[in-house]
Every structure is written in C-alpha cells, then in structure tokens.
Amino acid sequence: MTPFQFQRAADAADALQAAGAFGAKYLGGGTNLVDLMREGIERPAALVDVTGLSDKIEERADGGLMIGAATRNTALAENRAVRERYPVLARAILAGASGQIRNMATVGGNILQRTRCTYFYDEAARCNKRRPGTGCDAREGFNRIHAILGASPACVATHPSDMCVALAALGALVRLEGPEGVRTLPIVDLHRLPGERPDLETELRPGELITGVELPALASARRSTYRKVRDRASYAFALVSVAAVLDLEADGTVRDVRLALGGVAHKPWRATRAESALRGARAGSEAFRMAADAELAEAQPLSGNAFKVELARRAIVATLSDLTGDRA
Ligand SMILES: Cc1cc2nc3c(=O)[nH]c(=O)nc-3n(C[C@H](O)[C@H](O)[C@H](O)COP(=O)(O)OP(=O)(O)OC[C@H]3O[C@@H](n4cnc5c(N)ncnc54)[C@H](O)[C@@H]3O)c2cc1C
Ligand code: SF4
Structure with a gap:
C-alpha cells in the first residue's frame, strides 16, 4: 500500500474542508476502498474518514425518511420504520455481503462501491475503467457476471x-454537499452508463460528498420486496436482482408499479418499460411476462451471460408474483 495522509472529519463542513486541502478520497466503513488500496487499484494520497457524518434515520415532514450517509447498513436494515414501510430496502440490504461487512459498511460507501469485474481488480488486465484507453478484457473474456x-x-x-x-x-x-453548495439528485441519475468513459461512474462533482438519502413518502411501498439470484445462497453478488413495489386497485388492476433490476447494468436499472407495460393491466403472470419481455427486448448479452436474459425475465415474473400471492 502506498503511504497516505489520514484525517477524521467531525461533520460535512469539516470533511469538505479537509478534502479540499488534501485532494483526498472520502472513507466510509472502508470495506471496498481499503481492499482496492491493498490491491493498488486505488492510490489516494489522503483519506478523510466521514463516519462522523450523521448516522440518524429521521422522519421527514412529508412522511418520508431522511437517512444520514454514515448510517451503517445493518442499522438501516434493522430500523423499524424501514422494515415496516420500505421492506424492499431492508430485504435488499440483508441480501448483501455478510453480517460483519454490513456492520461496517455505510450508506454513502454502499452507493459508491466499485464494480466487481474481475479484470478491474487485476493490474495485468486491460481495463478502460481502471486505465482509460487500454481496452476491455471482459468483452471477450470471462463475462458471466457482466x-x-x-x-x-x-x-x-x-x-x-x-x-x-x-x-x-x-x-x-x-x-x-460540495464546494459549490448543497443539491439533491435522484439516485437513478447519480450513476452513469459507461459510454466511452467508464472511468466516470457518477455525476458527482469534484470534492462532492454524500450526506444522506431521502426516501419519499410512499404508502404503496409496504407492498414491496426484493429477490436476488446468485451463485450461492449467501455472501455472493447478484447475477440478477429485482426490487418491486406494487400498488393494486381493488379489482386487481395495477394502479402503480416501481421496478428496478440489479446485476444487469453499469448502474441500478429502473425498469421503466416494464412499469409502463404494467400500469393499468390486470396483475397476473401473463401481464408480468409481457412486462419483463418489454424491458428485456433490447438486452445485449455477451458470450458468457446469455442466460441472464431468461434469468432476469423469470426473476421479474417471480418477484411480482410474490407480491400478488400468485405462483408464477
Ligand atoms: C466479501 C464482500 C462481499 C460483498 N457482497 C456484497 C453484496 O452481496 N451486495 C452488496 O451490495 N455489496 C456487497 N459488498 C460490498 C459492500 O456492500 C461495500 O463494500 C460497502 O457497502 C461499501 O461501504 P463502505 O462504507 O465500507 O465504503 P468504503 O469502502 O469506505 O467506500 C466506498 C467508496 O465510497 C466513497 N465514499 C464513502 N462514503 C462516502 C460519502 N459519504 N460521500 C462520498 N463518497 C463516499 C469512498 O471514497 C469509496 O470510493 C461486499 C463486500 C465484500 C468485501
Ligand atoms: S472496462 Fe469495464 S468491463 Fe471492461 S475490464 Fe474494465 S471494468 Fe471490466
């Protein structure tokens, strides 16, 4: 590991000042960043520990929740309001990593964790994300998880x-919060698709810090769930995952639906085509299959991951069926 300076920030203002002075990276629980530093993939000259930022989960006036960026993943998944009002979130967190890692990992760090592409972690491999312009060994290589x-x-x-x-x-x-002030971004707009610059992963501006996450008031989120398909029953990243929130009329028509997919793209993938196909339809496996087909129509599998298209289709149908009590 290369030597680096270290400073612990008391709050956001302190963190911004320290990061500005040192040109530092922020450090949450360190469960991803420290691994990357050990491997020599990241070599920051300085770290600012931001675990002193808010770790509170507070009620918002509009009925939603405000979650501090330093909230540990375990604390968020165990929070009563989250479990009761946003079960999809509690389930998703508990499906990730291990108890020990979730105890360390923060909300800010989880959002900004780096990809698990094997070639990204291998200094000998060509990787446009790690070293722009060198190529991408995953395209023709081992790309099952891609x-x-x-x-x-x-x-x-x-x-x-x-x-x-x-x-x-x-x-x-x-x-x-950054040198230019405070702003909010929808999470779906925070992460970028790779385009020609996969090294640019988010819309964060230089020095910007995540200070929290706002969950909107969403009565329908009580009927929500998360399904993760992976190689092992625990301690494995998603091959495909589905987060679903379903709001039905009394007659079983879909009033509203919110769907997102994991493990399929460079960013959390909001499945807007499937959502449009489902709104106003009669909930049931036929409608769920049509919605999954609409979302996956433009899927472009690689040499080693064509199975993911069918896996995603089935995972969408099964997750929505879980919420309606149907068996797909
Ligand atoms: C063995 C293993 C298995 C795992 N399995 C899963 C899994 O199945 N599912 C899953 O979702 N995750 C999994 N993870 C990843 C884990 O969830 C992340 O490592 C963790 O969430 C990162 O949080 P952290 O606070 O430790 O971040 P850190 O490692 O401290 O930081 C990660 C990145 O976020 C930046 N950062 C941190 N806080 C802030 C902030 N407030 N503002 C701006 N930037 C910030 C850092 O600079 C760094 O770039 C696994 C990890 C390991 C080691
Ligand atoms: S460019 Fe992307 S997919 Fe290719 S090796 Fe690097 S991280 Fe992996």
Whole structure:
C-alpha cells in the first residue's frame, strides 16, 4: 500500500474542508476502498474518514425518511420504520455481503462501491475503467457476471450494490454537499452508463460528498420486496436482482408499479418499460411476462451471460408474483 495522509472529519463542513486541502478520497466503513488500496487499484494520497457524518434515520415532514450517509447498513436494515414501510430496502440490504461487512459498511460507501469485474481488480488486465484507453478484457473474456443492458464497447461492467436497486425502485434522492453548495439528485441519475468513459461512474462533482438519502413518502411501498439470484445462497453478488413495489386497485388492476433490476447494468436499472407495460393491466403472470419481455427486448448479452436474459425475465415474473400471492 502506498503511504497516505489520514484525517477524521467531525461533520460535512469539516470533511469538505479537509478534502479540499488534501485532494483526498472520502472513507466510509472502508470495506471496498481499503481492499482496492491493498490491491493498488486505488492510490489516494489522503483519506478523510466521514463516519462522523450523521448516522440518524429521521422522519421527514412529508412522511418520508431522511437517512444520514454514515448510517451503517445493518442499522438501516434493522430500523423499524424501514422494515415496516420500505421492506424492499431492508430485504435488499440483508441480501448483501455478510453480517460483519454490513456492520461496517455505510450508506454513502454502499452507493459508491466499485464494480466487481474481475479484470478491474487485476493490474495485468486491460481495463478502460481502471486505465482509460487500454481496452476491455471482459468483452471477450470471462463475462458471466457482466451487463446485458446499457453497456458499451468500452465497458460491460455492472454495479454491484443491492441497496441501490431498492433505492432506485423507491425513487430515493441522494443529498450531496460540495464546494459549490448543497443539491439533491435522484439516485437513478447519480450513476452513469459507461459510454466511452467508464472511468466516470457518477455525476458527482469534484470534492462532492454524500450526506444522506431521502426516501419519499410512499404508502404503496409496504407492498414491496426484493429477490436476488446468485451463485450461492449467501455472501455472493447478484447475477440478477429485482426490487418491486406494487400498488393494486381493488379489482386487481395495477394502479402503480416501481421496478428496478440489479446485476444487469453499469448502474441500478429502473425498469421503466416494464412499469409502463404494467400500469393499468390486470396483475397476473401473463401481464408480468409481457412486462419483463418489454424491458428485456433490447438486452445485449455477451458470450458468457446469455442466460441472464431468461434469468432476469423469470426473476421479474417471480418477484411480482410474490407480491400478488400468485405462483408464477
Ligand atoms: C466479501 C464482500 C462481499 C460483498 N457482497 C456484497 C453484496 O452481496 N451486495 C452488496 O451490495 N455489496 C456487497 N459488498 C460490498 C459492500 O456492500 C461495500 O463494500 C460497502 O457497502 C461499501 O461501504 P463502505 O462504507 O465500507 O465504503 P468504503 O469502502 O469506505 O467506500 C466506498 C467508496 O465510497 C466513497 N465514499 C464513502 N462514503 C462516502 C460519502 N459519504 N460521500 C462520498 N463518497 C463516499 C469512498 O471514497 C469509496 O470510493 C461486499 C463486500 C465484500 C468485501
Ligand atoms: S468491463 Fe469495464 S471494468 Fe471490466 S475490464 Fe471492461 S472496462 Fe474494465
């Protein structure tokens, strides 16, 4: 590991000042960043520990929740309001990593965790994300876990977070604070598709800090769930995951639906085509299958991951069926 300076910030203002002075990276629980530093993939000259930022989960006047960026993943999943009002979020977090990692990992760090593409972690491999302009060994290599939607010739990596998939379905907003002030961004607009610059992963401006996440008031979120399909029953990243919120009329017609997919793209993938196909339809496996087909019509699998298209289709149908009590 290369030597680096270290400073602990008391609050957001302190963190911004320290980061400005040192040109530092922010450090949450360190469960991703420290691994990357050990491997020499990231070599920051300085770290600012931001675990002193708010770790509170507070009620908002509009009936939603405000979650501090330093809230540990375990605390968020165990919070009573989250479990009762946003079960999709609690389930997504508990489907990720291990108990020990969730105890360390923060909300800010989870959102900004890096891809799990093997070649990204291998200094000997060609990787446009790690070293722009060198190529992408995953395209013709071992790409079983890679993207089927929204990828580019430059990069086919996926975003690995489970939590972000639930946040995308819930329409969460990310609170940012930086040298130019405070702003909020919908989480679906925070992460980027790779295009020609996979090294640019988010819309964050230089020095910007995540200070929290706003969950909108959403009565329908009580009927929500998360399904993760992976190689092992625990301690594995998603091959495909689905976060779903379903709001039905008394006669079983879909009043509203929110769907997001994980493990399929460079960012948490809000499945807007499937949502449009479902609104106003009679809930049931036929409508769910049509919606999944609409979303996956433009899927472009790689040499090693064509199975993901059918897996995603079945996962969407099964997740929605869980919410209606139907068996797909
Ligand atoms: C073995 C293993 C298995 C895992 N399995 C899963 C899984 O199945 N599902 C899943 O979702 N995740 C999984 N993870 C990833 C884990 O969830 C992340 O490592 C964790 O959420 C990162 O949070 P952190 O606070 O430790 O971030 P850090 O490692 O501290 O930071 C990650 C990134 O976020 C930046 N950052 C941190 N906080 C802020 C902030 N407030 N503002 C701006 N930037 C910030 C850092 O600079 C860094 O770039 C796994 C990790 C491991 C090691
Ligand atoms: S998929 Fe992206 S992260 Fe993986 S090797 Fe290619 S450019 Fe690098």
